[in-house]
Amino acid sequence: MGVRKDLKRAGKRGDLADRAKVELVRGEHGAVREVRVAALAEPPKDGSTPADIPFVNAEDEPNAVVVRRKEAGEWRPVTAAVFAREVTAAAKGLIAAGLEPGGRVALMSRTRYEWQVLDFAIWAAGGQTVPIYATSSPEQIEWIVRDSGATMLIVETPENAAVAEEAVAGLPAVGRPDIRQIDGGAVLELAALGAGVADEEVAKRRAALTPDTIATVCYTSGTTGRPKGCVLTHGNLYAEAANTVELLHPIFKAITGQTASTLLFLPLAHILGRTIQVACMLARIELGHCPSIKPDELRPELRSFRPTFVVGVPYLFEKIHDTGRATAEKLGRGSSFDRADRIAVRFAEAHLERFLDGGKGPGLGLTLAAGLYDLLVYRRVRKELGGRLRYAISGGSPLDRNLNLFFYAAGIVIYEGYGLTETSAAATITPPLRPRPGTVGLPVPGSAVRIADDGEVLIKGGIVFGAYWNDPAATDQVLDGEGWFATGDLGELDGDGYLRITGRKKDILVTSGGKNVSPAVLEDRLRSRSPIGQCIVVGDNRSYIGAVITLDPESVAHWLGVRKMPADTPMSEVIRDSRIVADVQKAVDYANEAVSRSESIRKFTLVEGEFSEENGLLTPSLKIKRRAVMAEYEREVAELYGELRPE
Numbered sequence: 001m002g003v004r005k006d007l008k009r010a011g012k013r014g015d016l017a018d019r020a021k022v023e024l025v026r027g028e029h030g031a032v033r034e035v036r037v038a039a040l041a042e043p044p045k046d047g048s049t050p051a052d053i054p055f056v057n058a059e060d061e062p063n064a065v066v067v068r069r070k071e072a073g074e075w076r077p078v079t080a081a082v083f084a085r086e087v088t089a090a091a092k093g094l095i096a097a098g099l100e101p102g103g104r105v106a107l108m109s110r111t112r113y114e115w116q117v118l119d120f121a122i123w124a125a126g127g128q129t130v131p132i133y134a135t136s137s138p139e140q141i142e143w144i145v146r147d148s149g150a151t152m153l154i155v156e157t158p159e160n161a162a163v164a165e166e167a168v169a170g171l172p173a174v175g176r177p178d179i180r181q182i183d184g185g186a187v188l189e190l191a192a193l194g195a196g197v198a199d200e201e202v203a204k205r206r207a208a209l210t211p212d213t214i215a216t217v218c219y220t221s222g223t224t225g226r227p228k229g230c231v232l233t234h235g236n237l238y239a240e241a242a243n244t245v246e247l248l249h250p251i252f253k254a255i256t257g258q259t260a261s262t263l264l265f266l267p268l269a270h271i272l273g274r275t276i277q278v279a280c281m282l283a284r285i286e287l288g289h290c291p292s293i294k295p296d297e298l299r300p301e302l303r304s305f306r307p308t309f310v311v312g313v314p315y316l317f318e319k320i321h322d323t324g325r326a327t328a329e330k331l332g333r334g335s336s337f338d339r340a341d342r343i344a345v346r347f348a349e350a351h352l353e354r355f356l357d358g359g360k361g362p363g364l365g366l367t368l369a370a371g372l373y374d375l376l377v378y379r380r381v382r383k384e385l386g387g388r389l390r391y392a393i394s395g396g397s398p399l400d401r402n403l404n405l406f407f408y409a410a411g412i413v414i415y416e417g418y419g420l421t422e423t424s425a426a427a428t429i430t431p432p433l434r435p436r437p438g439t440v441g442l443p444v445p446g447s448a449v450r451i452a453d454d455g456e457v458l459i460k461g462g463i464v465f466g467a468y469w470n471d472p473a474a475t476d477q478v479l480d481g482e483g484w485f486a487t488g489d490l491g492e493l494d495g496d497g498y499l500r501i502t503g504r505k506k507d508i509l510v511t512s513g514g515k516n517v518s519p520a521v522l523e524d525r526l527r528s529r530s531p532i533g534q535c536i537v538v539g540d541n542r543s544y545i546g547a548v549i550t551l552d553p554e555s556v557a558h559w560l561g562v563r564k565m566p567a568d569t570p571m572s573e574v575i576r577d578s579r580i581v582a583d584v585q586k587a588v589d590y591a592n593e594a595v596s597r598s599e600s601i602r603k604f605t606l607v608e609g610e611f612s613e614e615n616g617l618l619t620p621s622l623k624i625k626r627r628a629v630m631a632e633y634e635r636e637v638a639e640l641y642g643e644l645r646p647e
Helices: 002-010 050-060 080-096 113-124 138-148 158-168 186-193 199-207 234-256 271-283 295-305 314-330 334-357 364-384 401-409 472-478 519-527 553-562 578-592 626-632 634-640
Strands: 022-026 032-037 065-071 074-079 104-108 128-132 152-155 178-181 214-219 229-233 261-264 286-289 309-312 391-394 413-420 425-429 447-451 456-461 485-493 499-504 532-538 545-551 601-606
Touching: 032 485, 050 080, 050 113, 050 199, 050 234, 050 271, 065 080, 065 113, 074 080, 080 113, 080 186, 080 199, 104 113, 104 138, 113 128, 113 186, 113 199, 113 271, 113 286, 128 138, 138 158, 138 214, 138 229, 152 158, 158 178, 178 186, 214 234, 214 271, 229 234, 234 271, 234 425, 261 271, 261 295, 261 309, 271 286, 271 309, 271 425, 295 314, 295 364, 309 314, 314 334, 314 364, 314 391, 314 401, 314 519, 314 553, 334 364, 334 401, 364 401, 401 413, 425 447, 447 485, 472 485, 499 519, 519 532, 519 545, 519 578, 532 553, 532 626, 545 553, 545 578, 545 634, 553 578, 578 601, 601 634, 626 634
Parallel strands: 065 286, 104 128, 104 152, 128 214, 152 178, 261 286, 309 391, 391 413, 545 601
Antiparallel strands: 022 032, 032 447, 065 074, 214 229, 413 425, 447 456, 456 485, 485 499, 532 545
């Protein structure tokens, strides 16, 4: 497999592997309490910010393809010179429309080419971007627009425009944002409006920006309460983009020989998608946009764009794995896929042990078995991802270790990362030549991670935000005088400084017996196994741990088809079928393997419906809103513990 050959070649390139210098700080008994990684990129100088990237590209390499845009079913190249011209035209239009230096423009759209143009145009005009998820409700839009003071609101579709009009209707007429629509020709309208503005005005506004200038106010999707606006500067975004590019891109180019390209499908209202966009533009990595992360809509785009790497969330990799198994079952080869899965984990573990620690590696029998299943199973997985993919980055929540190993055996190395909006996206990432499945890697160069006495993960560095918008009290709660940001997540550092996230501080369950249980590891492992859709682990102040579980609709449809049952079988009947209950029990048993008996799930209940963003049970970044779920399924949780009283 190409990716394993990459690692073999990489093993001979210590100059690449050891570029980022790591410093470990140990506490009592030699345990690592802090890890620092030296910066690989120099901080930007005054007069040089991410707003300049399109223009530097156009000057240095005008014919370089920086974006591929989907038009009439084809991916057509956009050169650096063309992109810079479009950014300039839109920036001039924003200035003509009244955007002042330091003014804020709210941008509400799915991931698409125009988002990228408008984001850089807002910066070039001296403004600040306020992203809004395209699925936001009128109440959410109203809050973000009012709190941020955005003077302009650019939306994607007529439907978005209708919701936005409703949202801002109650705001004072003076200062109410002007609404423009991308599908209604907003980018062309701005270009026409700004025809009389001189290019020099855009250049002057860009030159006035500094690393300390606010670039964006990014509102957290919020699992509880109103979202808070994270103030991120141009320096924050540059520290993130430049250091990750310097860490990853030279190695991928030197080892793979491929021209890097990626299809971006994460929401650009989320900071991870946003910083990937900036990083790709900085490194002149060919970038395409896809508006959906739904597997059925994303897969054809991956096959047509054929990226060399992608950045996704565990949900994507879980669904690709599940699709592979479903396809095998339709062909009567479900047990064969299960064997391929087990062989993949064993092979990847042995191969990585040899690469990282000089172990024996996989034996002849295991190697031959992996080769056979590459023909039968693994190559189909690669095809689903476009055929050229050799690397992926996963963030948002922990990726199941065995799932990571499965993809490794299939020829795709998944590097895990960890971060928050407050850290400009990734705060840690697995070093490209030092994979370690089950961890989220080392600090991004120029950053440090510390584990507090209570296990909370603290982060420091140029990537860390400076304040919440209009909320100094909330800022003081998470930022100390030395610049350490308290993430609210729990974690631990291994002997080499790699971080493993063990849970969310506020989500810790305490059983009536006094046992502290982190639900995250159980939930993550449950979701990685079909037919599980979403789930929530419960047990706070109860005698044992339980779970409320939904079924994935695609998995259920496949399950019914394999058993020749009617496709319209009500979900109320499906969840009572002893065979589906047995399949779920297997997933529960798998989750329980990761914890002690006292932390394991003793009972579960299957429920109809889904946890989704539409019904308010998931955030736009697919995180569970625990309070909302607990309120929605209060009766089912009570039934788990026999707490319902006869009526």
